[in-house]
Amino acid sequence: MKKGDHLFLVDGSAYIFRAYHALPPLTRKSDGLPVGAVSGFCNMLWKLVEESRDTSVGVAPTHFAVIFDYSSTTFRNALYSEYKANREEPPEDLRPQFGLIRDAVRAFDLPCIEKEGFEADDLIATYTRLAVEAGGDVTIVSSDKDLMQLVGPQVVLYDQMKDKRLGPEEVKEKFGVYPDKMIDLQALVGDTSDNVPGVPGIGPKTASQLLEEYGTLEALLEQAEGIKQKKRRENLIEFADQARLSKRLVTLDENTPIDIPLEDLFINEPDGEKLVSFLKAMEFTTLTRRVAATLDTDASEVKSAELDIEGAPRGPDLDPFEGDGVSGETVFAATPQRLAATRAEEGQSAEIDRSSYVTIRDAETLKTWMGRVREKGLMAFDTETSELSAMKGELVGVSFAIEPGEAAYLPLGHVSPDADLLSDPGALEALGGQMKLGEALDILKPVLEDPAILKIGQNVKYDCLVMLQHGIVLAPIDDTMLISYALDASSGLTGHGMDELSERWLGHKPITFKELCGTGRNARPIAAVEIEKVTEYAAEDADVTLRLWRVLKPRLAAEGLAKVYERLERPLVPVLARMEQRGIMVDRQILSRLSGQFSQKQAALEAEIAEMAGEEFNPGSPKQLGEILFGKLGLPGGKKTRTGQWSTDARVLEDLAAEGHDLPRRVVDWRQLTKLKGTYTDALPSHMDAEGRIHTSFSMASTTTGRLSSSEPNLQNIPVRTEEGRAIRTAFVAPKGKKLLSADYSQIELRILAHIADIPQLKDAFRNGIDIHAMTASEMFGVPVEGIDPMVRRRAKAINFGIIYGISAFGLAAQLTIPREEAGLYIKRYFERFPGIRDYMDETKAYAKKHGYVETLFGRRAHYPDITASNPQVRAFNERAAINAPIQGTAADVIRRAMIRVEDALQKADLSAKMLLQVHDELIFEVEDDEVDRTIAIVREIMEDAAGPRVNLSVPLEVDAKAAANWEEAH
DNA sequence: CGCTCCTAACC
DNA sequence: AGGTTAGGAGCGA
Helix, strand or coil: CCCCCEEEEEEHHHHHHHHHHHCCCCCECCCCCECHHHHHHHHHHHHHHHHHHCHHHCCCCCEEEEECCCCCCCHHHHHCCCCCCCCCCCCCCCHHHHHHHHHHHHHCCCCEECCCCCCHHHHHHHHHHHHHHCCCEEEEECCCHHHHHHCECCEEEEECCCCEEECHHHHHHHHCCCHHHHHHHHHHHCECCCCECCCCCCCHHHHHHHHHHHCCHHHHHHCHHHCCCHHHHHHHHHCHHHHHHHHHHHCCCCCCCCCCCHHHHECCCCCHHHHHHHHHHCCCHHHHHHHHHHCCCCHHHCCCCCCCCCCCECCCCCCCCCCCCCCCCECCCCCHHHHHHHHHHHHHCCCCCHHHCEECCCHHHHHHHHHHHHHHCEEEEEEEECCCCCCCCCEEEEEEEEECCEEEEEECCCCCCCHHHCCCCHHHHHCCCCCCHHHHHHHHHHHHCCCCCEEEECCHHHHHHHHHHCCCCCCCEEEHHHHHHHHHCECCCCCCCHHHHHHHHHCCCCCCHHHHHCCHHHCCCHHHCCHHHHHHHHHHHHHHHHHHHHHHHHHHHHCCCHHHHHHHHCCHHHHHHHHHHHCEEECHHHHHHHHHHHHHHHHHHHHHHHHHHCCCCCCCCHHHHHHHHHHHCCCCCCCECCCCCECCCHHHHHHHHHCCCHHHHHHHHHHHHHHHHHHHHCCHHHHECCCCEECCEEECCCCCCCCCEEECCCCCCCCCCCHHHHHHHCCEECCCCEEEEEEEEECHHHHHHHHHCCCHHHHHHHHCCCCHHHHHHHHHHCCCCCCCCHHHHHHHHHHHHHHHCCCCHHHHHHHHCCCHHHHHHHHHHHHHHCHHHHHHHHHHHHHHHHHCEEECCCCCEEECHHHHCCCHHHHHHHHHHHHHHHHHHHHHHHHHHHHHHHHHHHHHCCCCCEEEEECCCEEEEEEEHHHHHHHHHHHHHHHHCCCCCCCCCCCCCEEEEEEECEHHHHC
16 A cells, blocks of 8 residues: 555444434345345445546545444453443344345455454554555545544545545534544543443533643643633543543554455455345345446346355244244245245145144134234135125135144135025034134234234235125235246246146145036035035145245245335235225116117117028027128138138128128128127126126236236226227216216337337327327328328328237238238338337347246246247247237336325325226226316326336326216216 | 137227 | 137037
8 A cells, every 4th residue: 555545444334224224124135034234235335336436536445445343342341341331232133134244245345354352443443544654545434423533634534425524624623623632522522322431511512622722631631620610620520530431442443453454455346247146136126237237247147146144034023024934933044046946845845634624613713823823923814705706705714824734724604515404503513613703703803904914815815805895904915826927927837826836836736616616517605515625625725825825935036026026916906906896886777778779780680681691590600600601602701710610700701891792791790789788788787786886806917918807897898999889888987976087098008119119209209299100100101290191190000009019011911901011011111210129129039038038127027938939930929929028018017006006195185086997008986076186186197107216217108087977988 | 518719899 | 910808609528
């Protein structure tokens, strides 16, 4: 070290506590390990490293070290046993982080210095002295006043949080003395937090005054007799020795033995890979990204580090929400990857013994089980209901599992399996009896709602909904189905149902519902199945759910998907449960009137069709229709279906109609009416409840892209295209005094495409509110945007949509009914005008081939293992899907984020609007008449800002919103 | 009764 | 051409 060199000394221990207290408590890694302080520490350290790399500031370090306290006992305790005696133990969740923080320093490639028996401050003092003697400059990164004594012409103290550098003048300004008097000042003032006694009655102001006057502490103590103020004089005399002791306590030892010589603190360029690897393992995604960018490292290439965090306690004691699971269990050296691997093995070696399951028939036994649940801090939980729909079903029983193999069933709504005994009240008691529902729920409710007890379900929204019917808000929750979905969406592993997951991960086939209750004519309600059998079935489900959770949950962390699950999946569960419970009001009369109208038109069409065909046949049978059209009438047949039948879809029939054939036209009309009647006007009323409301069921795990789906009934495909179809929407109404509000994203997928593929023309058009399809047409065909030919615009629109779908000449040709060659030319033209699109497509395909999956902007993955298939059709299909998934999936993520936030935002604004439906880019609310305008403002704001702050889209999101008496008018 | 196929409704 | 769910026909058990 020489003149001109610059040593940075970071007070690591002070850093830790600052980081710990600056961050929200309970910041944890997905496997439950608390890492808040590590996170704060790394962020601060990185900021420092980054700043110091900026040589323009002129303080770039040549040498660097991070210094820690080794232990709490030092030579000072020998001087004064009370020294730092009232220091509290570090918080429980901070302790396991100390080791990780030292790992962090090493990952930064910085020396990590500590020495037994010495405080960090003494080591800092020693290195400072050495550096100054060698002629170098020193920056001490700390805001601890104990270090002020070291400040001098070559030494500054840097408070990173306040971004303030303290030299001698600043110290003087702050404490009234120059640094060389700091020790004396501290000795007089003392320090309550460290138990340095000082002199009573003397604070910083008086102390600096006295030192100004007398020069030094010693001089002051010697001349204390002459002090005018009585009390002050007496105290200085009486506590002179205490002041001298204090001085020794606060004086830093500049001569501690050191193990690493000053020269070895020479700074290294951080090793990007090493650092990124550590940060990835800690799941600090933002910092990982930042570091990777600065150090020019490809984060996706780097494997996360295996951390040695022996003895780090985890589990429900620390965090019932994220915990590893088993109370008191200590996970040793558990890297997420290693834990996931261990658990995967544990899962496959599962031996499931149904005979050990327990039937709970009395309050005492139930209380005992709940007591054990409390100890564990978690349980797998499953409800059995009389119907498959949670909204309609009555509670028949609940099951829980607290350890693999330890599970119980609590029957609540069983009836006698023997039909003859149904009327005999003693029959069930004779079979062993069951608890009264109310009594059982009173015992269960506090557990099911206990924020410290994690309830694990498989498709837990169902159980949430069932319990909601009984006034119980199930929370907190985890869902094995959603964990599986976040991990393995699409991927060719098919679905995320329990039976499938169990076979895949546990190698075990659970009893199926059909096996339990029979099918068809032999089917009987679960409530009428023998309790012993249901115990085996239901307790097994809970057992399997718990085992699946133990296998799958650690994978989230190991595979970097914890945030997707925690931010986009889990929080949506209660939101959807509430939406489903509310349901949307439907006007039965409107539907019935429409049914009548459709019937009449249908009958008229049927007569015409029979007449034209020359015989009666079923126009609803594609087989019969094909034979009539292409056989009997000899019309020019176009396509054949996969199975060799004549294709008779609307496209084929419309082409025939265009050639002047009337029969196909009638069939198209007949089909449309039949569809509207059969699927909507006839079917919807059967889904209405007594209040006239329809409760759909949203599935969170059935699409490959992150979209929701809706079933029983599907309310995401209510007609809108044709006038007759739209009439059905008028039947979706708001009750008296309320309106339906529809808020939908305008062109969200194209906007996301513009952002992801970074297409300047598209982005400009969206920023300036220009008609995007007209702009596309203008770019492609060189015509002005204003007054564009509608047919030209239509072509451009088809191409824009085609792009989102992973365009092919074949598909575009079919869409526009133009020759494939012409479609190919359009696509070529498009790529010429928007070269970024082709780049995006190529990059996405390459990424998918390399990784087997693609990601949305929010990290959701969709797997496409078949993208490397040798069959060109299979491969091309997977390529198109892989191109589409990030776009469709990002849009799905955005609206999920909006849904998760919007209810709370409405409540905070004191608005009573209730969200009822989601239709991919649209949200439907029920709103009080006089709250419409304010609700629109809130909903729009939440939806338009939903990507942030995680993703900063380079195009604005726009939301159209309108309220009216029914869905048709609101849309 | 349960499965596959075809068609069609939506974004 | 990407992502869905529903209903009827047809067919085999």
